[in-house]
Amino acid sequence: MFSPIQRIIVWIILFCVSQMFSQDPDFQIYLCFGQSNMEGSATIEEQDKTVDERFVMMPSMDCEEQGRTMGNWYPAVPPLSQCYVGLSPADYFGRTMVEKLPENKKVGVISVAVGGCDIRLFDKDIYKEFTQTYPEDWFQGKIAGYGGNPYDRLITLAKQAQKEGVIKGILLHQGETNTDDEKWPAYVQQVYTNMLNDLGLEASEVPLLAGEVVHEEQGGRCGRMNAIIDKLPETVPTAYVIPSKGCAVREDDIHFNSEGVREMGRRYAAQMLQLEGY
DSSP states (O other), X not given: OOOHHHHHHHHHHHHHHHHHHHSOTTEEEEEEEESHHHHOOBOOOGGGSOOOTTEEEOOSSXXXXXXXXXXXXXXXXXXXXXXXXXXXXXXXXHHHHHHHSOTTOEEXXXXXXXXXXXXXXXXXXXXXXXXXXXXXXXXXXXXXXXXXXXXXXXXXXXXXXXXXXXXXXXXXXXXXXXXXXXXXXXXXXXXXXXXXXXXXXXXXXXXXXXXXXXXXXXXXXXXXXXXXXXTHHHHOTTEEEEOOTTOOBOTTSSSBOHHHHHHHHXXXXXXXXHHHTO
């Protein structure tokens, strides 16, 4: 006969075991964050509106018009972050992954991105200092959509997702707002370290894939930031830079167009597939 304390201990052990075995090792989860290009600034076209059933997304906010409730899994039809945004690299990252991975593999993405944000908006210790980067309603509304704390929203949903699958990588596309800031790699390192610690992950098992901004050769207004982004692996050894050269751009010379976003997504996937041995 077990004592009350022993029964509690047994219950805890059984619960932990059940949680462990309910996690599907073939369900790969990727966390995506950054600013407008990751948020989704490209036009969603007809070809983007159907996806393989093995590619799913977890919305980071309730989107009534799309019939989506935060925290549940749905087919990864764009938009993947906020309710009224467009196509992002995460879209064709996931599509390419399920196309190339064995058929027993499933891919899920969680995307929390804020157009115009400084990377330090995702630093959980100082994020409040960067919620007023732009006082206008368009920026404040984006932050409010994530409950005032985008990083916390991403981590909360990631913990929920970990009950079902395995986090395999983190995708970042950000830098335009931090153009010329040589400390950017250190800022990214802090955010990445916080993510790993808060989710119980190891850097060696969860690489960080960071995309370049629109290239200078294509008239990118923030293209000089790529020299700083390219140095990220010197600060974060498990970081890999995704080149943007040749990816088609919009007229503003800051955002990729639909074709360019698709190519960026494929490049993210190519790097991840290489790391996974595919």
